[in-house]
């Protein structure tokens with residue numbers, strides 16, 4: 543059963559995705575990062591917005607380097623992006639999967655000595671794609687730690703078989719420009735890059751190795767953080783890369799939910815599960831066909847909002863699986879009827895605002911966007 547292509551009349555909500563906004567966001571980031579090259583991170587199905595639509599639109603705009611998280615994501619994307627466009631897989635090869643990287647022309651990011659060893663075996667026997675080496679500079683998530691890196695350089699590096707396309711690390715605190723860890727990680731990255739360069743990029747084939755440190759927020763830390771290649775994800779999709787400043791990115795999604803039922807209620811009426819809300823006044827409620835199963839977080843209760851007829855209406859009671867209740871007492875009753883739309887995400891109340899109301903981050907709002915929504919793509923490439 544697939545609900546993805548539900549028609550607008552049957553769908554409880556419509557998710558509009560603006561490919562032009564994503565392309566403009568990429569161009570803005572690319573200009574900021576120039577002369578460094580600008581990749582696009584399209585992991586998790588382009589942060590929930592549809593990698594099969596987003597990646598070709600960005601490739602058409604000139605993006606030549608894409609990152610996904612997993613091998614499966616890379617395999618799905620490869621036929622949609624003609625070489626020489628490169629696709630790198632951040633999680634690298636899990637045990638037993640290295641051959642598939644080569645078969646699908648995917649570049650692995652090698653994160654630990656085991657992945658390097660596996661890849662060295664492939665690299666020496668086939669025309670394997672080049673790889674990127676990931677150094678952990680202070681996040682303790684993926685990448686070689688310092689002792690592993692040191693022993694890799696000393697010769698435990700799987701021979702000279704591996705062609706290197708890149709040397710990368712990832713910043714843990716880039717959205718806070720004052721955080722001291724940024725400079726610390728950059729320092730370790732520079733030191734690692736120098737040692738890596740001395741040992742690994744002597745051969746002609748590895749000459750084109752790219753140094754890459756910055757994701758969306760790192761781009762805004764300035765030129766010192768750009769190196770050869772930047773790797774934005776979230777900012778492409780409208781998340782503010784610098785939360786303490788006005789958002790320079792365009793919103794890429796609009797979400798509208800449909801009213802299923804309207805009712806008049808008395809003062810004192812309990813609303814929703816747990817009777818968590820009691821009406822303080824007589825009024826009118828609209829029940830909208832979007833719930834936590836659609837990725838509208840339960841933690842939105844009781845702060846969330848919607849907009850109808852240009853006015854904000856408060857979310858009341860608990861978000862339930864398929865439904866959310868709004869107090870529409872202040873809205874012209876002619877606008878509030880079954881089938882009418884309320885705006886849940888728009889240019890004004892974007893993913894970051896929704897995230898703040900739900901106690902999370904824009905990344906989580908985007909990647910949770912539901913499968914039941916009727917999806918409409920706008921923009922040149924759709």
Ligand SMILES: *Cc1c(COP(=O)(O)O)cnc(C)c1O
Pocket residue numbers: 583585632711712756757758759773774775776777
């Ligand atoms: C997810 C990810 C990115 C993109 O990060 P954003 O903050 O979304 O721009 C870049 N590099 C790595 C290693 C990542 O895991």
